[in-house]
Amino acid sequence: MIPNFKAHPWHGVSAGEDAPNVVNVFVEIVPSDTIKYEVDKETGYLKVDRPQKFSNIIPALYGxxxxxxxxxxxxxxxxxxxxxxxxxxxxxPLDICVLSSHNIHGGGLFMEAIPIGGFKMIDGGEADDKIVAVMVGDHAFGHFRDIAELPDAEVKRLMHYFLTYKNLPDEPAKCRIQEVYGVEHAKKVIKASQKDYADKFGG
Known part of the structure; x- marks a missing residue:
């Protein structure tokens, strides 16, 4: 009998055959989560990172x-x-948030998503890009192909989350968004992160 085997979600699965146009996404947290989960880098299992401190709720699937x-x-x-x-x-790993009209109840799953842009976020001197994508086949968001096509309120909602989720109300901002970029730059970021991965871990 062949033993069960679980591929590591970071190292054991590809970014996708058509990356950066369509990418695989490992979802860690969903909008209903009040706990921040993240992948344990050693085992590949989801672990509790911390309870969400404040009322900030992630407005999209995140992984x-x-x-x-x-x-x-x-x-x-x-x-x-x-x-x-x-x-x-x-x-x-490169962070990505995926817009979808569907109510997905928990993380720890893979999906395909189409990158449409992103945020050049700077956090304490570190480049911490957040790619924005849409779930393949989603009836409400699946047709978008560039972040400029999204309603302005949707973009601002995402930006507000990333700019405030680490801060107490009376604290100065810990991070900033250098720019909001479209699909072509998002693809450059994905390719750059793939090269960084190859340089760090091998092809």
Whole structure:
């Protein structure tokens, strides 16, 4: 009998055959979560990172693109965008939030998503890009192909979450968004993170 085997969601699954146009996403948290989960880098299992401190609820499915890593190549794109205080990537897989009209009850699953843009977020001198994507086949969001096509309120809702989820109300902002970029730059970020992954872990 062949023993059961679970591929590591970061290292054991590809970014997708058609990446960066369509990417695999490992979903860690969903909008109904009051706990922040993240993948344990050693085992590949979801673990509790921390309870959400405040009323901030992530407005989209949130996870990462497998076999990506944010280091020098991702940092260079941030510098090219005018972020003079950036010294490195955040040394994590590339973050991605996926818009969908469907109520998915929990993370720990894979889906295909179409990148449409992103946020050049700078967090304590680290490039911490957030790719924005739509779930393949989603009836409400699946037709969008660039972040500029989204309602402005949807973009601002995402931005507000990322700019405030780490802060107490009376604290100064810990991070900023250097720019909001469209689909073509999102693809550059994905490719850069794939190169950073290859440089760190091998092809």
């Amino acid at each position: 990462f693109v497998p076999r990506t890593y944010c280091d020098n190549e991702v940092m260079k794109l941030a510098v090219e965008s005018g972020a003079s205080d950036v010294t490195t990537g955040d040394h994590d």
